[in-house]
Amino acid sequence: MKKKKCIAMLLAGGQGTRLGKLTSSIAKPAVSFGGKYRIIDFGLSNCVNSGIDTVGILIQYKPLILNRYVGTGESWDLAVADGGVHILPPYAGETGGEWYEGTADAIFHNIDFIDMYDPENVLILSGDHIYKMDYNKMLEAHESREADLTVSVIEVPMEEASRFGIMTADKEGRITKFSEKPKNPDSNLASMGIYIFSWKALRKALLEDHEKEGSSHDFGNDIIPKMLGEGKDIFVYRFEGYWRDVGTVQSYYDSQMDLMDNVENINVFTKDSRVFSNSNIYPPQYLGPNANISNSMICNGCTVYGEVTHSILGSGVVVGEGTVVEDSIILPNAVIGRNCHITNAIVNEGVTVDDRTEIGTADGDIEVYGKARLSI
Amino acid sequence: MKTIGLISANYQGNRFGELTENRTLASLPYGGRYRLIDFALSNMSNSGITTVGIIAPYNSGSLIDHIGIGNPWSLGRKNGGLFLMPGTVYGVQAEGTRFLLRDMLVNQDFFRKDDADYVIVTASSDVYNMDFKPLIKYHEANGKPLTMVYTKVPKGEKNVGFFMDIDEEGTVTSIKKDGKGWSNYFMDCFIIDKKFMLDFLQWFKALEHMDLFEIVMNNMDFMEIGAFEFRGYLGKINTAKDLLKVNQDMCDYGVRNEVFCNPDRTIYTKTQDEAPAFFTTGSDVRNSIISAGCRIEGKVENSIIFRSVNIGKGSVIRNSVIMMHCDIGENVVLENVIADKYVRINNGVKIYGGDEDTPIIIGKNETI
Numbered sequence: 001m002k003k004k005k006c007i008a009m010l011l012a013g014g015q016g017t018r019l020g021k022l023t024s025s026i027a028k029p030a031v032s033f034g035g036k037y038r039i040i041d042f043g044l045s046n047c048v049n050s051g052i053d054t055v056g057i058l059i060q061y062k063p064l065i066l067n068r069y070v071g072t073g074e075s076w077d078l079a080v081a082d083g084g085v086h087i088l089p090p091y092a093g094e095t096g097g098e099w100y101e102g103t104a105d106a107i108f109h110n111i112d113f114i115d116m117y118d119p120e121n122v123l124i125l126s127g128d129h130i131y132k133m134d135y136n137k138m139l140e141a142h143e144s145r146e147a148d149l150t151v152s153v154i155e156v157p158m159e160e161a162s163r164f165g166i167m168t169a170d171k172e173g174r175i176t177k178f179s180e181k182p183k184n185p186d187s188n189l190a191s192m193g194i195y196i197f198s199w200k201a202l203r204k205a206l207l208e209d210h211e212k213e214g215s216s217h218d219f220g221n222d223i224i225p226k227m228l229g230e231g232k233d234i235f236v237y238r239f240e241g242y243w244r245d246v247g248t249v250q251s252y253y254d255s256q257m258d259l260m261d262n263v264e265n266i267n268v269f270t271k272d273s274r275v276f277s278n279s280n281i282y283p284p285q286y287l288g289p290n291a292n293i294s295n296s297m298i299c300n301g302c303t304v305y306g307e308v309t310h311s312i313l314g315s316g317v318v319v320g321e322g323t324v325v326e327d328s329i330i331l332p333n334a335v336i337g338r339n340c341h342i343t344n345a346i347v348n349e350g351v352t353v354d355d356r357t358e359i360g361t362a363d364g365d366i367e368v369y370g371k372a373r374l375s376i
Numbered sequence: 377m378k379t380i381g382l383i384s385a386n387y388q389g390n391r392f393g394e395l396t397e398n399r400t401l402a403s404l405p406y407g408g409r410y411r412l413i414d415f416a417l418s419n420m421s422n423s424g425i426t427t428v429g430i431i432a433p434y435n436s437g438s439l440i441d442h443i444g445i446g447n448p449w450s451l452g453r454k455n456g457g458l459f460l461m462p463g464t465v466y467g468v469q470a471e472g473t474r475f476l477l478r479d480m481l482v483n484q485d486f487f488r489k490d491d492a493d494y495v496i497v498t499a500s501s502d503v504y505n506m507d508f509k510p511l512i513k514y515h516e517a518n519g520k521p522l523t524m525v526y527t528k529v530p531k532g533e534k535n536v537g538f539f540m541d542i543d544e545e546g547t548v549t550s551i552k553k554d555g556k557g558w559s560n561y562f563m564d565c566f567i568i569d570k571k572f573m574l575d576f577l578q579w580f581k582a583l584e585h586m587d588l589f590e591i592v593m594n595n596m597d598f599m600e601i602g603a604f605e606f607r608g609y610l611g612k613i614n615t616a617k618d619l620l621k622v623n624q625d626m627c628d629y630g631v632r633n634e635v636f637c638n639p640d641r642t643i644y645t646k647t648q649d650e651a652p653a654f655f656t657t658g659s660d661v662r663n664s665i666i667s668a669g670c671r672i673e674g675k676v677e678n679s680i681i682f683r684s685v686n687i688g689k690g691s692v693i694r695n696s697v698i699m700m701h702c703d704i705g706e707n708v709v710l711e712n713v714i715a716d717k718y719v720r721i722n723n724g725v726k727i728y729g730g731d732e733d734t735p736i737i738i739g740k741n742e743t744i
Contacts, residue, residue, distance in 0.1 A: 281644050287665075295656060
C-alpha cells in the first residue's frame with residue numbers, strides 16, 4: 001500500500017436535531033440539497049477536487065440513505081484502487097461495542113483504519129457544510145509551518161462571534177486561545193470545524209484523551225484545548241469565501257436559495273471545482289402546455305403543469321395543473337396535486353400533497369411539510 | 377433456459393445529413409439525455425440478460441465513449457457482461473441492413489463460448505421499452521427455433537423494413553421487404569435458438585454478404601418461424617422527420633409514462649451529472665423537454681432541449697431538437713430545426729426549417 005500524504009475523515013454521524021422533520025429519517029449529511037444534491041456532496045467533491053482520494057465516512061445516525069447514496073464512491077471519482085471511500089460505522093470488538101461518543105471518539109475508534117493508510121496528515125471534515133474549498137492550499141500551509149494542527153477559520157462579524165468557536169491567533173497565525181461560543185469574544189476568527197492534524201500528534205492526543213476521565217471526546221471541547229495546553233504548534237488557516245453550516249431550517253433554506261440568487265458566492269453551474277452527485281437516472285424534465293416557470297431551478301425527472309416561481313424542484317417532482325409553488329423548495333420525488341398553493345415552504349422527500357392543499361404563508365417562518373418517505 | 381443478447385449496431389442511416397457523418401446511428405443523441413442504443417441495452421438489462429454483445433462499426437468512437445464497460449446497464453460484470461465486437465466494414469455500406477450474416481460469422485465465438493440456449497438479437501436505433509421475459513417464455517413454449525417480434529402498423533403506411541404474414545396459429549407464412557400496405561411490421565428484434573443460429577451460419581456461409589432476414593425470406597419452405605406481438609410504443613427513426621417526431625413523442629403523456637417513467641424498467645444511460653436546469657424570470661417554456669445543466673431565458677415550445685444548452689433572452693425555439701452544449705444567443709428564432717452538439721447561434725439569427733416534414737439540420741460545432 002502506498003503511504004498517503006493526507007487522508008480525510010468526514011464526520012457524518014450526527015442527527016442534526018435542529019432540522020426537525022428533515023432529519024427524522026435521514027442523517028443530516030444525506031439530506032437533499034439544491035434539488036439534485038445531498039449535503040455531503042460538497043465535502044466529498046471538495047476532497048476529490050483537492051486531490052484527496054481516501055475518505056473515511058463516519059456514520060452512526062440513520063445511515064440507510066447515506067450508505068446507499070455514497071455507494072462505491074464512483075460518483076465522486078472516489079472508486080480508486082488504493083484508497084476511495086470507506087463507510088465507518090461503530091463496531092463491536094472483543095470486549096463489546098460502543099457508540100461514537102463524540103467527534104474525537106469517532107476518530108479514536110478508527111485509529112486502526114487510519115493506521116492502515118499510515119498517512120502523514122489527517123483532514124477532519126464535517127459532512128454538513130456547504131462550501132467549496134481547496135484543501136490542498138490548507139495542507140500546504142500546514143506542511144510549510146510543520147504544524148501539529150491547522151484549523152480552518154473564517155472571519156465572521158464581531159457581533160455574531162459569540163455563536164461560534166472562536167480562535168485567537170497572533171500575527172503569524174499561531175493560535176493562542178480557543179473559546180467555544182465566548183460571551184465577550186476577542187477575535188472574529190470562527191472555526192469551521194475543518195482540521196488538518198499531523199497523524200502522529202493526533203494519534204497521541206486521541207489515545208491520551210480516551211483515558212481522561214470526564215472528557216467529552218470532542219475536538220473543540222477536548223482535543224484542541226489539550227494540545228494548546230501542551231504548547232503544540234497550532235495555526236489558523238484563513239479561508240475566504242462562502243461557507244455555511246446548515247444547522248437550522250432557515251439556514252438550510254437560505255443556503256439553497258443562494259445557489260440561485262447568489263451564484264457568485266457558490267456556483268454549482270460551473271465546471272471549476274465541480275460539485276458532483278450520485279444522480280439517479282431520471283428522464284429529462286417535462287414542462288406542460290400551461291407550465292409557467294420563472295427564476296427557478298428544476299431537476300431531471302420533474303413533470304410540471306403548474307406555476308413555479310423562485311423555487312427549487314428536486315429530481316422527480318411532480319407539480320399538478322393549477323398549482324402555484326413560490327419561494328419554496330420541493331425535495332426529490334414529492335408529488336404535488338392540482339390547485340395547491342405552496343409558499344415559503346419545504347416539502348419533504350417523497351411526500352404526496354393532496355389536491356387543493358395550502359402550505360406556508362408569505363410572511364411566516366419556513367414551513368417543513370410532511371415526513372420523508374424513503375425510496376430508492 | 378439461459379438467454380444472452382446481441383445488439384447489432386453495424387449499420388448506418390443516410391438520411392440524417394451531418395448528424396451521422398461521424399457517428400453511428402446507435403449513438404445518435406435522443407430525448408435530451410439519451411443515445412439511441414440506450415433502449416436496446418436497457419431492454420436487455422431490465423429483462424435479466426447479463427451477457428450482451430454489441431456488433432460495432434468501424435466509426436464507433438462515440439458509441440464506445442458512451443457505453444464504456446457497460447456500468448450504467450449493470451453490465452460491468454465478472455460473469456458475462458458487455459462484449460464489444462468489431463463488425464465488418466461491409467455493414468455500414470449496406471443501408472437498411474440490420475443483421476448482416478458476415479458480422480455474425482466473424483463473431484460466432486460469442487455464441488459458441490456461452491452455454492446459453494437462446495439469443496435475443498435486436499437493432500440499436502429504435503425507441504421502445506420492452507420486457508423480453510414474456511418473449512423468452514413464448515419462444516420456449518412454442519418450440520420453433522426462431523421467433524420474430526412484430527408490431528401492427530396502420531395499413532398503407534409506408535415503411536422501411538420487413539413485414540410478415542402470420543397464420544392463425546401464429547406462424548410466419550411469408551416475409552416481404554418494404555411491404556406497402558402490410559400491417560405486421562417486423563421491429564428488428566428476434567429470439568433464436570443458439571444451436572439453430574450456429575447451424576444457420578454454416579448453411580448459408582456463402583451468402584455472408586446478405587442480411588439474415590433476406591436469407592430467411594427466400595428460404596421460408598424449410599423455416600419454422602413463430603411471431604410475437606409487441607403492443608407498446610415503437611419509435612422508428614429512419615429520417616430526419618422521424619427524428620424530430622420521435623423526440624417530440626416524449627412530450628406525450630402516454631409515451632413518457634410507458635417508455636421513460638416505468639419504475640420497473642428504467643431506461644439507463646451514461647450520467648453526466650449536470651447541475652439542475654435554471655429558468656430566469658421571463659423564460660417561457662411550453663410542452664417541452666428540458667435537460668439538466670440548461671439555462672433558459674427565452675421561449676421554448678414543442679421542443680427537446682438537451683443537456684447544458686443556453687437559450688438567450690428574447691429567443692424563440694419552436695418544434696426543434698437542440699442537442700447538448702448548444703449556445704443559442706439572444707433574439708434568435710429556430711423553427712423546425714435539428715441542431716447537433718456544440719452549435720452556436722449568434723444573436724438575432726432566424727432559421728425557419730421548411731416544415732415539420734423537412735427540418736433543417738445544423739451540423740456539429742457549426743457557428744451561424
